[in-house]
Amino acid sequence: MTDRKTMLAQMTRRRMLLGSAGLTVAFGMLPGSLFAQDPISVAGIYTVPVEQQWVSRIHVAAEAAAEQGLITYTFSENTANTDYPRVMREYAEQGVQLIVGEIFGVEQEAREVVLDYPDTAFLLGSSFMPDPEYPNLAVFDNYIQDASYLSGIIAGAMSETGNIGMVGGFPIPEVNRLMHAFMAGVREIKPEAEFQVSFIGSWFDPPKAKETAFAMIENGADMLYAERFGVSDAAQEKGILAIGNVIDTQSDYPDTVVASALWDFGPTLAAALARIGDGSFAADNYGLYSFMKEGGCSLAPLGTFDGKIPQDALDMVAAKQAAITSGEFTVEIDDSEPTSS
Template sequence: MSNNSFTTTRRSLLKAGAAGASFLAMPGLIGRASAQEMLKVAAIYTVPVEQQWVSRIHKAANAAVERGEIEYVFSENTSNSDYERVMREYSEAGHDLIIGEVFAVEDAARQVARDYPDKAYLMGSSFMPQDDTPNFAVFDNYIQDASYLSGIIAGAMTKSKNIGMVGGFPIPEVNRLMHAFMAGVRETAPDTTFQVAFIGSWFDPPKAKETAFAQIDAGADIMYAERFGVSDAAKERGVLAIGNVIDTQADYPETVVASALWHFEPTLDAAVAKVKAGEFKAENYGLYSYMKEGGCSLAPLGTFEGKVPQEALDLVAEKEAAIKAGSFTVEINDEEPKSS
């Protein structure tokens, strides 16, 4: 996710543009004619590849490289003001599929796609596909299923019935996960109160840690670690934490109880296959992040095996099976969460 000069009003930024040209025989479809050729993939990130969200994209791309399916290059720490230039350079350099996250540069990114109609773009975005950019597909980490399950565990572990939550920005990508987590908590601890705060950055561990300390001082005994830095505060104060997007339990074995994991592999694999088949078009790839698609999961309990009440684990198993079967749907709520 992007890091600079972002506000929650970005939804007003996307404007209609000139209709983009399509490629190949069918309207709106682009890609390479030969599925046997090595696909050239480039990625543009606004934060370090170690950052939670971006690290999952980077991991999936490297896995595809190891399987011999793609060539992969990337740029990290790309500023919003420089994003368009880097997109154009990769487009000119012969890359077939360009991936990244354009949450603060929607207009510029979509204009690049219109200028290079024979290239495929798969970008993290809060917007849906647009007719004027038929080669610009979007994705997001819809891991509300796993977040909900992690909430069930958190509710079973809190003693103070006070949970702290520290996020980057109150945008849909964060809000929906927080709401799902809170819904899970209420399954096992309906009387829990929540402290919700946002640090105004995608990567500022010291600020996240400071904010977490304040919530712990106010009674939180479990922290929802949407940002790096929160688990550090939890560890120092001897409270528990719930992870998001990646599993950090190895670094915090006595602190991180459970984590909602995002798996970008289904998203990237689908895009690569469609580009190779000449079938890539403007679609919403967010669906590949759903649990039933293999796009998210609950991390193993690891060091907390045997420490979570069995009743909660039974409920997690029941809900997980229902989610995968399609008989239970975790609500997607993109509104800004508030403290209780």
Template sequence: MTRLIRTPLTRRLMLGLAAALTGAALAPAAMADAHEPLKVAGIYTVPVEQQWVSRIHKAALAAEERGEIAYEYTENVANTDYPRVMREYAEGGVDLIVGEIFGAEQEAREVAADYPDTAFLMGSSFKEDMGPANLAVFDNYIQDAAYLSGIIAGSMTETNNIGMVGGFPIPEVNRLMHAFMAGVRETAPEASFQVSFIGSWFDPPKAKETAFAMIENGADVMYAERFGVSDAAAERDVLAIGNVIDTQADYPDTVVASAIWHFEPTMDAAIAAVKAGEFTAADYGRYSFMDRGGSSLAPLGTFEGRVPQDAMDLVAEREAAIKAGTFAVEIDDSEPKSQ
């Protein structure tokens, strides 16, 4: 999945698009029949097994099982083909289209403007005011859980050397890495970080090789933002921290903790808005926050009782404060560097 990296030129293009679309689709998407399941389509640029997309897919399947929606999806859609698939679903009478347009921002927003009666809920690094009123955006703001996983990682490192492998340095990834690093410093203030991006959203072999290099350079805990990192950690007998999904069962001797994304609050809010005829441009990112049930720290599984108790006490204290609104994890979208 090739996601759009924001540059000054990109931002000017998007601002120009927003201006061009002013007045197009100024009203909410049309109300769906409240007595019929909502027709929902997912469009994904990677397999539904991929960690990020799997969370959207899981939430849609749950809504379908409850009888709220009729769900269909297309996976492995190239960015260049994404607008065509959007149009096909919109022409077919789908009420809500969900997906990720990081690599086709401008084209996707142009399609949405052509179908004002269709609701579009799209993963994006841009905000809702950059296009038509029937296109809402989201991102996985799971910095709360990433921070808590960092507290655990800091308590487990013996070398004070942490390796971090990401896909691309875009806001979605950057904020999680920064939050994780902040958590590490709570229990390992002298820790150093090796940070690298592999330039791909799904290249486990490359992520694995990058992780090997960091381990050779002294890292004894790996932040596995991408698939492949935990495999390297397992082979080199070091620890790993997972991201978005819980892989502890797959790596019982390696993955200590994971920051989990729950897309259900985001999906459910969008479904309710469409059914009520109130869906309009909005930023659904807030539904990924821990206090909305959008993220959590996965159970420790085989590492239960192996993490220092003072670290777990701090995790419990900070988690309670986050949910109560008395502690906020900083959201830093700047590119993290090795330090």
């Protein structure tokens, strides 16, 4: 991995800018009795570095909870799928009360571990809904389609050609629904927009994502959807615009990243801690805490692009956001694999 120290510094800066206020609100909603209890022991198990977009949001939320004294927190990163069950067992054997992470590539093996440790709570990213046969396993993923849709409206307004490139990791529901929501937002402004869609087969391969994005630019794209790290680098080098995903990277690409759909894991973690605290933790779908109306996602501040986006697009974003928050408008959740048009 290139210049890990620099990437960690960037992540720390983003955490300071983006995470503190929302996480404080989320944990501030916890019952007062939880603050009086001993900290809940939490372990994170991640298959990628903690600076990777998706995992970074879990990591940042856990660190914030630890700073507030609600939890003790340790983690393992770059855990291979083949090692994941073993690491789960090691933390459970140590008496960790809550294990968080993602099991998209090791679903069945992880569930076998869960059954062996009924007194341990597991909150794991998964492509499947909760199953009462695994009563101590709650699942989640980043249902941030609301914010992705809004970012698509902005992308449609800022793209001159309507040719938009989209680079994703894998075509799994967690990625597919965000891409579809983004595309729906774009079409609100540019109904005839065309999309180039490609998946790189990795959660963390910036060079491959960059090369894929370069090919899309050569094929006419003037706007990129950066679901993976590396895409915004290609946009910056070629002088076109990009839309970010999960975290706000505009400080790193001030002339490139127009807007980003942000994921806040704080409400998800806060809900789990509250239920562990009162003894009610059970198999449940925590993905709902990522919805905009729950405070789990938002559109990043426009920052350097403030005043550069057409007002009619901003008016539409404001109206749609109000409707989403009030429940008057629902962004469609489409988990099917998106394809190029």
